[in-house]
Amino acid sequence: MTRKKITVVGAGNVGATTAQIAAGRNLGDIVLLDIVKGLAEGKALDISQAGGVYAFEGRVTGTMDWQAAADSDIVIITSGMPRKPGMSRDDLVAKNTEIVKSVSRNIAHYCPDAFVIVVCNPLDAMVYTAAKVTGFTPSRVMGMAGALDAARYAYFIADELGVGTADVRAVLMGGHGDDMVPLPRYTSVAGIPLLEWIDREALDRIVDRTRKGGIEIVNLLGYSAYYAPAAGAVRMAEAILRDSKAVMSCCAWCDAEYGIDGAFVGVPVVLGAGGVERVIELDLNDQEKSALAESASHVRELVAQVEIILADS
Numbered sequence: 001m002t003r004k005k006i007t008v009v010g011a012g013n014v015g016a017t018t019a020q021i022a023a024g025r026n027l028g029d030i031v032l033l034d035i036v037k038g039l040a041e042g043k044a045l046d047i048s049q050a051g052g053v054y055a056f057e058g059r060v061t062g063t064m065d066w067q068a069a070a071d072s073d074i075v076i077i078t079s080g081m082p083r084k085p086g087m088s089r090d091d092l093v094a095k096n097t098e099i100v101k102s103v104s105r106n107i108a109h110y111c112p113d114a115f116v117i118v119v120c121n122p123l124d125a126m127v128y129t130a131a132k133v134t135g136f137t138p139s140r141v142m143g144m145a146g147a148l149d150a151a152r153y154a155y156f157i158a159d160e161l162g163v164g165t166a167d168v169r170a171v172l173m174g175g176h177g178d179d180m181v182p183l184p185r186y187t188s189v190a191g192i193p194l195l196e197w198i199d200r201e202a203l204d205r206i207v208d209r210t211r212k213g214g215i216e217i218v219n220l221l222g223y224s225a226y227y228a229p230a231a232g233a234v235r236m237a238e239a240i241l242r243d244s245k246a247v248m249s250c251c252a253w254c255d256a257e258y259g260i261d262g263a264f265v266g267v268p269v270v271l272g273a274g275g276v277e278r279v280i281e282l283d284l285n286d287q288e289k290s291a292l293a294e295s296a297s298h299v300r301e302l303v304a305q306v307e308i309i310l311a312d313s
Contacts, residue, residue: 010079080120143251
């Protein structure tokens with residue numbers, strides 16, 4: 001049986017960690033691609049040598065040449081300007097739109113049947129960019145943010161309650177930013193509703209920390225997180241390649257769901273061999289609907305900026 005092929009675009013912290021985790025999960029052959037001479041080659045060699053300690057079956061190749069990515073099953077876009085202290089995700093829109101546009105053109109040419117997972121910020125707008133430039137059907141283009149945001153939300157809940165993170169089933173929606181929408185009503189711990197575990201003051205503190213989870217790490221490190229984003233991207237890739245029908249939050253196309261009427265935004269979905277196979281529609285209350293509509297409106301504002309950039313280029 002032919003091994004699957006994953007191309008990771010960008011060999012920085014997020015990209016290299018994504019390649020390492022994907023290799024360790026035995027998801028197939030990994031191509032790590034970067035425009036900086038020697039960067040992808042060196043990190044791929046280092047990851048490959050780790051296979052002598054923790055064996056994995058796939059081959060890890062570092063390259064500057066898109067030809068090596070040809071016919072990939074999945075392409076994960078991590079390339080782009082990272083966030084620094086004092087920057088919002090939105091501050092990255094102009095530079096990263098140009099980067100994602102260039103990458104997406106290569107994906108369309110070399111990997112016309114691939115699924116695309118976007119990691120770079122501003123996430124929702126970059127997913128839109130990738131979908132528009134590749135011309136792929138929306139079910140094949142998605143963003144990692146929901147998986148990351150829900151994971152942060154779950155960790156903060158577990159830490160507050162003193163329970164295992166694996167027991168927390170966190171549900172979160174909206175754009176990848178300060179107006180994301182954690183949903184305590186749909187979040188549970190070992191099947192027990194979260195609201196039976198926690199008081200409102202503690203919950204509000206957790207929600208606020210989740211929304212600011214990215215900048216908390218940026219302020220500590222001086223650069224963006226990479227372990228958790230990489231893990232989120234690989235989990236999505238694995239769900240597609242292994243057709244696991246995994247239920248998780250991610251940035252996906254909503255055509256009519258939740259009244260959004262045409263936008264990429266964070267929602268719970270089913271991921272399988274068809275990519276985003278279904279958007280799960282939850283019965284939101286008025287407050288939740290309002291928060292999601294506000295978050296989606298912010299996404300549309302960023303997409304409007306993207307449209308101007310793409311029209312001028």
